[in-house]
Amino acid sequence: MSDEMSPEATRALRSALGHLESQAPEPPQLPVGAPLPTPRFWSKPAVVAVAFALAALVALPGLWWLRSGDDAVGTDASTTSTASVTSTAGTTTTTTVQTTSTNPAVRLPEAGPIFGETTGVVLLFDNGIDGLTALDPDHRLVARSLIEGQRPGDEPFSMIRVADKLVVGWGEPHAVDIASWEARSLGLATIFVPAVEPNRVWLIDYGDRIGAHTPRVWQVDVNTGEALGDPTEVTGGDPKFGIAGGLALQTDSGLVLWTMDGGVVRSLEAGSPAWAHDASGDVLVWCDAYCDELQLTDPSTLATERHRPPTGYDTFRSARLSPSGDYLAALVGGREEHTGAAIWLLNRRTGDVTVVADAETRVDFLAWTPASDQLFASSSSYRRDRTVIWRYDLDEEQFGAVVLPFGGAMTPIIVETSLASAYFGEHLVQPAECQAPGAQPSGRSGICTFAL
Amino acid sequence: MSDAEIWSRHCDELIRYATVLVGPASAEDVVSTVVLRVLQRRTLSDLVDPRPYLFKGVLNEARSVARRNSHHMTAADDSVSPPDVDPEVLVAVRRLPPRQRAAVYLTYWRDLPMVETAQLMGCGVGTVKRYLHLARSHLREVLDER
Known part of the structure; x- marks a missing residue:
């Protein structure tokens, strides 16, 4: 369908x-000095009675759980798996479906690593405001x-990781050393997008808000903050992701591949504004607006590998290549935006697919460990008081999940434990003294650390 | 600017926005919930830019309402439409998921530029284009007859 509509x-x-x-x-009126009226659904007696009944139903398992000495923390109760065979593009691949339960009434292990074994990594989350939430799952610290x-x-x-730096912010993106926390301004630019070249990031400047003007783009070295070349105007579309020597730009009909040397060199037609999810040196992961087919395209040859969602799911979201390039993880869900999501994991060497579904909690973010040996996923917990984290161990081929009693944990990045010691203070406080910030700016200073 | 002035300036357009997203029966609850959530932590005048903040809050709350309800609009929306409104188009618009409906409303009814629509929805321009494309695709069957 054309994106132009007739006058009729x-x-x-x-x-x-x-x-x-x-x-x-x-x-409703907001008189000076008085709060707004309570939402009507809170004041209807019948609904309030139902709410009390529901609260009691929720509270009963919670009371059992609190009696066990825990603090609103859970882990997966069981994992089951089934196997089926599907045929894709003439090749036979195996699809394994696992289900996990993140029922919050199930307890976390009383001691030891929260996933039952050491992971060797720390999860760094954007807290949604102006800082981060760090989780050491092996030592149970937040x-x-x-x-x-x-x-x-x-x-x-x-927030993305480039080499041993976190790149954060907009308006004036910064590179923050993961080990020392020293921050360096990368220059004035509206946003940044990942580059596939080591140690680099693309800065995109629209002059104001995203899309307000023709963007100027340039790369910077995150270690030195040095701009690598002069800003260049890009007129072919909106920059979405770095490719070798250039950028994938979103257009109204797909993507175009733009390079610093040659301008727009190739186009990937989709018939709709396309989505670039991830890229490495030799593959761009993208889809059209519906995202009912994930495409892995070599930007230099346009050779493309296509994948459809597994049975029972309609669309892909948030695809992430493993750092080794051997695996691709994505979220799959229904066509309605609020329907539940599952984790889809493709072994690019064998073509085998694993799907893990959790009917109780929606998965929102994916992140790989630097060694590509573990995949983590988490629920969105902005201004909520709990976060669900899933972990898939590729060696054990086993998923596990925990429900943790804190919020403010978005878009995880996984770093080696040895790099991340600076994020944890030696003095532990009560969780209530170390809440996720709710205001902008948060006014937080220093580190607060609590134990799970 | 005081909270009352901020509220007075934006309440009407917020209620109308919420009505389009969740229907008239839930609109007031959605807007009240968003504003109460702000007032639990601070005042409206503490917000750097209240209008996009409140619009984003209404959209997020509308999405929560849509998640809770298997249908997007309440029974009150089954009222008879006026003669100048095509009932098939109306039904098709009501079936759009909240973010697509928000993009269509802000673009085609409020006539806002893409950049402002993106700001009020709390997303990028490319995301708005995507929602509009998906919405037009959903509406194609009824609109292509025109």
Whole structure:
């Protein structure tokens, strides 16, 4: 379908929208010095009674769980698996489906690593405001701190790892050394996007908000902060992800591949605005607007490998290549945006696919360990009081999950434990003294650390 | 600017936005929930830019309502539409997921530029384009007849 609508179609759509809007009730008043009226669903006696009944149902297993001495923490109760065979593009591959339960009434191990075995890594999360939440699953520690340069916003990438640096922020992106926490400004730019070249990141400057003007792009070295070349205007589309020597740009009909040397060199037609999920030196992972087919394209030859969602799912989201390039993980879900998601894992060497589904909690973020031996996933917990984290051990081929009693944990990045000691203070406080910030800016200073 | 002034300035458009997203029966609850959530922690005047913050909050809350309900609109939306409104188009718009409906409403009814729509939805321009494309695709069957 063309993205242009006929005047008649536009008129019909506007009439429908106008009719919907015309049903708006009178807005409630906000008298000076007085709070807004309580939402009506809280004040209806029948609904309140139902709410009490539901609360009691929820509280009963919770009371059992608290009696066991735990603090709203759970882990997976069981994992089951089945196997089926599917045929894709003439080759036979095996799809294994596992299910996990993250029922919060199940207890976390009382001592030792929260996943039952050591992982050797620390999970760093953007806290959604201006800092990070760090989780050491092996030592059961959680820390929160401010990061210089991080800001709340809606940029496409809030925090990425490049070499031994975190790149954060918008308006003036910063590179933060993971081990020492020293931050360096990378220059004034609206946003950044990942580059496939080592130690580099792309800065994209629109002059104002994303999309407001023709973007100027340049690469910087995250170790030195040095700009590698002059800013260049890009007119072919909106930069979404780095490719070798250039960028994948989103257009209204797909992607175009742009290089610093040759400008727009190739186009990937999709018939709709396309999505670039991830890239390495030899593959770009992308899909069209519907994302019912994930495409792995070699930007130099345009050779493309295509994958469809497993049975029972309609679309892909958030695809992530492992650092080794041997695996691709993605979230799969239903066509409706709020339907549950599962984790889809492709072994690119064998073509085998593993799917892990969790009907109780939606998966939102994926992250690989630097050694590509473990995949982590987490639920969105911005301003919530718990975070679900899944872990898949590729050697054991086993998924596990934990429900942790803290929020403020978005877009995880996995780093080696040896690199991340600076994130944890020696003095432990109570979890209530180390809450996720709710205001912008948070006003937090120093590190607070608590034990699980 | 005081909280009352901020509220007075934005309440009408927030209620209308919420009505389009969740229907008239839930619109007031959605907006009240968003504002109460802000007031639990701070005042409206503490917000650097209240309008996009509140619009994003309404959209997020509308998505929560949609998750709770298997249908997107309440029974009150089954009222008879006026003669100048095509009932098939109306049904198709009501079936759009909240973010697609928000993009269509802000673009085709409010006539906002793409950059402002993105700001109010809390996403990038490319994301708005994607939602519009998906929405037009969903609406194709009824709109292509025009």
